Amino acid sequence: MDGRPGFPQPNRWLVASVAGTVAVAVISAAIGFIVLPTAQDGPQYRGIWNAICSAAGVSRHWVENESIVFPRGGPVSAVTITPQTLSRRDPEAVQRGGVLATRCAGCHNTSQAVAPLLAGQDAAFVYKQLSDFQSGARTNVIMTSIVKELTDRDMLDVAQYFASSGHVASGDDKSVETEPSIVAHGNPTKNVVSCAVCHGGVDHKAGAPFLQGLSASYLSTQLNAFAVSERHNDSGEQMRNIARNLTETEIKEAAAYYAGLKGRTTGVTWP
Incomplete structure (x- = not known):
C-alpha cells in the first residue's frame, strides 16, 4: 500500500458544472411548470399538480367534484361517440x-x-x-x-x-400535391396532426365531420371559435388544442382547400 486514497479526488470544476446545470434545469422547470401557470387565472391552474399538468399540455379534470370542464362559464359536450354510434341504418x-x-x-x-x-x-x-x-x-x-x-x-x-340523403365523394378534382401542408401533414413541431387523419382522406374519427365542400367562411369561423374557446363542445379539447396552434394562414389554406373539393354527390333529395 502506498498510502494514496482508493478513489481519485473528484474534479471540482466538473462537480461545479454538473451542479450548475442541474440547478438551472430545476429552476427553469419550476418557473415554467409552476410559477408561470399558477400566475394565470382559472380553476385549471389551482394547485401545483394542476399547474404542472396544464403547463405540460395534459388534459384532465381540473376542478374538484366536476366531471367535465366548463370554459368561460359554458358546458362542454357530454355526448360519448364511439365507432358503433349510429353505424347501422334504420x-x-x-x-x-x-x-x-x-x-x-x-x-x-x-x-x-x-x-x-x-x-x-x-x-x-x-x-x-x-x-x-x-x-x-x-x-x-x-x-x-x-x-x-x-x-x-x-x-x-x-x-x-x-x-x-347523399354521400361524401371519395374523389375530387385536386391532386394530393395541391393539399396544404397542414391538411396533408399537420405540424409535428406544434403537436398538430393532419386534418385528413380525423376528417377523412387518411382516416375518419367517429363523430368528426366530413369537411369536403363546406364553405370556407364556415370552416374559418369554426376554427377561429375553437382557437379562442368560444366554441368548446369538443369533449377532449382536441380541436381547441389544435386550433390554438394554427396560424391565420394555415386556417385560411385549410378552409379554402376543403371548400374547393367536390365533396358531395348532386341530386340530393330533400323531403
Missing part, C-alpha cells in the same frame, strides 16, 4: 327523420355560406351537434331554438336521415 328512422328535417332545408343547403351542408354528413356528428345545441354545450340563437323541443329519438332520426 329505414324507419330515416323516413321519420326526413319529415323532421323539412325545417332544416332553408339554411343547410348548397347556397348557404354560414351553415354547413348536412347531406351525406356523418350521422354521429350530426347527432352530437344537435345534442350539444340542446344542452348548451354549443350555442347558436337559431339552432338552440330549433332543437329545444326535440327528443333524443328525434335527433337520432334526423342524423340518420342526413347521413343517408
Whole structure:
C-alpha cells in the first residue's frame, strides 16, 4: 500500500458544472411548470399538480367534484361517440327523420355560406351537434331554438336521415400535391396532426365531420371559435388544442382547400 486514497479526488470544476446545470434545469422547470401557470387565472391552474399538468399540455379534470370542464362559464359536450354510434341504418328512422328535417332545408343547403351542408354528413356528428345545441354545450340563437323541443329519438332520426340523403365523394378534382401542408401533414413541431387523419382522406374519427365542400367562411369561423374557446363542445379539447396552434394562414389554406373539393354527390333529395 502506498498510502494514496482508493478513489481519485473528484474534479471540482466538473462537480461545479454538473451542479450548475442541474440547478438551472430545476429552476427553469419550476418557473415554467409552476410559477408561470399558477400566475394565470382559472380553476385549471389551482394547485401545483394542476399547474404542472396544464403547463405540460395534459388534459384532465381540473376542478374538484366536476366531471367535465366548463370554459368561460359554458358546458362542454357530454355526448360519448364511439365507432358503433349510429353505424347501422334504420329505414324507419330515416323516413321519420326526413319529415323532421323539412325545417332544416332553408339554411343547410348548397347556397348557404354560414351553415354547413348536412347531406351525406356523418350521422354521429350530426347527432352530437344537435345534442350539444340542446344542452348548451354549443350555442347558436337559431339552432338552440330549433332543437329545444326535440327528443333524443328525434335527433337520432334526423342524423340518420342526413347521413343517408347523399354521400361524401371519395374523389375530387385536386391532386394530393395541391393539399396544404397542414391538411396533408399537420405540424409535428406544434403537436398538430393532419386534418385528413380525423376528417377523412387518411382516416375518419367517429363523430368528426366530413369537411369536403363546406364553405370556407364556415370552416374559418369554426376554427377561429375553437382557437379562442368560444366554441368548446369538443369533449377532449382536441380541436381547441389544435386550433390554438394554427396560424391565420394555415386556417385560411385549410378552409379554402376543403371548400374547393367536390365533396358531395348532386341530386340530393330533400323531403
